[in-house]
Amino acid sequence: MSEARLMQGNEACAEGAMAAGVNFFGGYPITPSTEIAEIMAKELPALGGTFIQMEDEIAGIAVVLGAALGGRKALTATSGPGFSLKQELIGYGCIAEIPIVIANVQRLGPATGQPTSPAQGDVMQARWGTHGDHPMIALSPWNVRESFDVAVMAVNYAERFRTPVIILLDEVVGHMREKVVLPKAEDIEIYPRRKPSCTREEGYKPYTPMADLVPNPADFGTGHHIHVTGLVHDETGFPTGSAQVTEDTIKRLHEKISRVQEQITHYDEFFMEDAEYAVLAYGGTARTAYAAVELARKQGIKVGMVRLMTIWPFADKIVKKVAKKVKKILVPEMNYGQLVLEVERAAAGQATVISLPKYNTEIFTPQEISTAIEELAAEVVK
Amino acid sequence: MRSYEKYFRMNRLPHIWCPGCGNGIIMKSIAKAAEQLGLDQDNTVIVSGIGCSSRASGYMNFDTLHTAHGRAIPFATGIKLANPKLKVIVITGDGDCTAIGGNHFIHGARRNIDLTVVLFNNNIYGMTGGQASPLTPTGKKATTAPFGSVDTAFDPCKLAKAAGASYIARGTAFHAKPLVDLIAQGISNNGFSLVEAITQCPISYGRRNKMGDAAGMLKWMSESAVPLTAYEKLAEDQKGDKFPIGILYQKTAPEYSAEYAKVIKLAQEGK
Numbered sequence A: 001m002s003e004a005r006l007m008q009g010n011e012a013c014a015e016g017a018m019a020a021g022v023n024f025f026g027g028y029p030i031t032p033s034t035e036i037a038e039i040m041a042k043e044l045p046a047l048g049g050t051f052i053q054m055e056d057e058i059a060g061i062a063v064v065l066g067a068a069l070g071g072r073k074a075l076t077a078t079s080g081p082g083f084s085l086k087q088e089l090i091g092y093g094c095i096a097e098i099p100i101v102i103a104n105v106q107r108l109g110p111a112t113g114q115p116t117s118p119a120q121g122d123v124m125q126a127r128w129g130t131h132g133d134h135p136m137i138a139l140s141p142w143n144v145r146e147s148f149d150v151a152v153m154a155v156n157y158a159e160r161f162r163t164p165v166i167i168l169l170d171e172v173v174g175h176m177r178e179k180v181v182l183p184k185a186e187d188i189e190i191y192p193r194r195k196p197s198c199t200r201e202e203g204y205k206p207y208t209p210m211a212d213l214v215p216n217p218a219d220f221g222t223g224h225h226i227h228v229t230g231l232v233h234d235e236t237g238f239p240t241g242s243a244q245v246t247e248d249t250i251k252r253l254h255e256k257i258s259r260v261q262e263q264i265t266h267y268d269e270f271f272m273e274d275a276e277y278a279v280l281a282y283g284g285t286a287r288t289a290y291a292a293v294e295l296a297r298k299q300g301i302k303v304g305m306v307r308l309m310t311i312w313p314f315a316d317k318i319v320k321k322v323a324k325k326v327k328k329i330l331v332p333e334m335n336y337g338q339l340v341l342e343v344e345r346a347a348a349g350q351a352t353v354i355s356l357p358k359y360n361t362e363i364f365t366p367q368e369i370s371t372a373i374e375e376l377a378a379e380v381v382k
Numbered sequence B: 001m002r003s004y005e006k007y008f009r010m011n012r013l014p015h016i017w018c019p020g021c022g023n024g025i026i027m028k029s030i031a032k033a034a035e036q037l038g039l040d041q042d043n044t045v046i047v048s049g050i051g052c053s054s055r056a057s058g059y060m061n062f063d064t065l066h067t068a069h070g071r072a073i074p075f076a077t078g079i080k081l082a083n084p085k086l087k088v089i090v091i092t093g094d095g096d097c098t099a100i101g102g103n104h105f106i107h108g109a110r111r112n113i114d115l116t117v118v119l120f121n122n123n124i125y126g127m128t129g130g131q132a133s134p135l136t137p138t139g140k141k142a143t144t145a146p147f148g149s150v151d152t153a154f155d156p157c158k159l160a161k162a163a164g165a166s167y168i169a170r171g172t173a174f175h176a177k178p179l180v181d182l183i184a185q186g187i188s189n190n191g192f193s194l195v196e197a198i199t200q201c202p203i204s205y206g207r208r209n210k211m212g213d214a215a216g217m218l219k220w221m222s223e224s225a226v227p228l229t230a231y232e233k234l235a236e237d238q239k240g241d242k243f244p245i246g247i248l249y250q251k252t253a254p255e256y257s258a259e260y261a262k263v264i265k266l267a268q269e270g271k
Helices: A009-019 A034-043 A057-069 A080-096 A123-128 A144-161 A171-175 A243-258 A283-298 A316-325 A339-347 A366-381 B023-037 B053-059 B072-082 B094-100 B102-111 B156-163 B176-188 B202-206 B214-224 B228-233 B256-269
Strands: A004-008 A024-027 A050-053 A074-078 A100-108 A114-118 A137-139 A165-170 A177-181 A227-229 A267-270 A277-282 A303-308 A310-312 A328-333 A352-357 B044-048 B063-066 B087-093 B115-121 B167-172 B193-198 B225-227 B243-250
Touching: A004 A009, A009 A034, A009 A074, A009 A100, A009 A144, A009 A165, A009 A171, A024 A034, A024 A057, A024 B072, A034 A050, A034 A074, A050 B072, A050 B256, A057 A074, A057 A080, A057 A100, A057 B072, A057 B102, A074 A080, A080 A100, A080 A123, A080 A243, A100 A144, A100 A171, A114 A171, A123 A137, A123 A165, A123 A310, A137 A144, A144 A165, A144 A171, A144 A177, A165 A171, A165 A283, A171 A283, A227 B053, A277 A283, A277 A316, A277 A339, A277 A366, A283 A303, A283 A328, A283 A366, A303 A316, A316 A328, A316 A339, A328 A339, A328 A366, A339 A352, A352 A366, B023 B053, B023 B087, B023 B115, B023 B176, B044 B053, B044 B072, B053 B063, B053 B087, B063 B072, B072 B087, B072 B094, B072 B102, B072 B115, B072 B256, B087 B094, B094 B102, B094 B115, B094 B156, B102 B115, B102 B156, B115 B176, B156 B167, B156 B193, B156 B243, B167 B176, B176 B193, B176 B243, B202 B214, B214 B225, B225 B228, B228 B243
Parallel strands: A024 A050, A024 A074, A074 A100, A100 A165, A137 A165, A227 B063, A277 A303, A277 A328, A328 A352, B044 B063, B044 B087, B087 B115, B115 B193, B167 B193, B225 B243
Antiparallel strands: A004 A177, A100 A114, A137 A310, A267 A303, B167 B243
16 A cells, blocks of 8 residues: 555545545435545445445435444545535434544535535534534545545544544545555554443443543444433433533533544644744645745745644634734635634734635635735735 | 333333323334344344334333434444344334435335334324324324315335335234234344334324324224225225225345345455
8 A cells, every 4th residue: 555646535535534444334426525435335345344325415424323333433425515414413423422424525505506616615514514512523634645644533533532523625635636655554543443331230321421521332232232312311321301411411522522622633834933924724725825825935925824634623722823923814715704714713813814715616826825915915014 | 020021121111102192002012022033132223213202212122222303214224234133123203204204214115124114103293292294194183284184195005115115014003912913023024124003192183183082093993904805805985094904015025234245245255
């Protein structure tokens, strides 16, 4: 596996998931994510894994939730309209604490929108799409090689925190082909399925949180006779109407993620040492932003860049630090302006935050972003 | 202790169902079918949707899964494919299975995956207080059909047959003993099995439609349900609102998880 290969982002995502132990895929065809399903259909059986094409997007996530409870590491893949349909069951995975991964290769919406055109319009939906309060982990790769790493990471985080994890690809990264060298299997760290801490006879309660606030519900078919429900439940797994248990559960679900927020916040900084301005970008847009920052640097503008891989939970601390250092933060996104709202919130007035939205099916050119950098730098001179 | 009690989580009882509800009879029939077959509790999973009947999963002593509204069958499909040695029984209601879950129901049948679906049919949405379901007969009243339902009801057994199910049976809460056998045979069938179990909802259906109390509704079942062979001999004008019970259809057909195991074998040999 160590030789160079030419592959697509979607392909790298599928390969990464399998490398991390995914042995079940259920889904429904939708552009621009379908390659992930096609690769899984072809590759999984030889690994002893299972692929199933379901009757609709909702069944596509229901079947992976079932498979995960049955002991498999499970992935589904979709795009905008399908991501909308999956939202209820993403919340089911959150409260029932079922480890699954959802790859959402974003396309331009709303509705059927522009089916084969790139966008980053599902950033807020990834965070808030399902009803009710819940934590969320969403990771967005910016190149093909990283699509592999992000898939591995997503599977591991799902298992470690027993929660759905979203891979926010975009059509640019999903369909782009690059030469990559993938890591050797023995160099990939895999987080194993969490195991029950004791037996039924010893008083096992499937939803008792461990020290890391994550419970260890047993896989079905292992003799523990557990009950899993989307209702609020206590440590036994059975529903309860208790106000206290409800409050404690929702708090714990959030805290099991927030307590490790720094560990799971992945990002890059470029040219930030002497930066007076910063560009904050993610996914396919970050590639263009990097080229734009290089162009602006050549013109003597002291601009740096922050590239977020972890979109949710949001990198508050990183943005706060950057906001203290620079005068202005430019946020280019292939949407009407979504993550910029979080950047503004975290910057809390320490720096001026400027949105550079694009939502017309075309990707940014480096010139568009470098021009915006020049403009914000020029305004200060005035 | 009754012999089938081990199939219940006795500490979760009594159940939440209304006085007179037939769901307990159907649930007990599942437990007695498990007893009849000597089902291994460690290797049997009960999966349910949302609604009155779907609360049964919590009372039964197996690995149990109370899913989202309408989605029991695709969750169950994932469990079965993840670990094909598991016996998977789906508990669902008429709204759960044939309205919001209708698509999953026909596709489960089409795959002939080894699931046994016990459809608790009380002809109404009970949990939400008596709205019309796709199995509410035309003309019957519901809170959302105050002048009588203008919809035509599905026959879930015919639907399952057309979609590809390999075992289809219908029983009632009145015919409790034969229902145990019908469920047991469904579980034994290696493929998609549907057991439609007619159950009474005196509170939200019977009362509104002047069908009497629980006893009155059971009497209605005893008079309306006719064994299939006898039903087939009835002239069309004698059928009225009578319906056939018993095993309605059976066939031998390839089972999905076994077919997929062949795919795995082929792929692995091809390497």
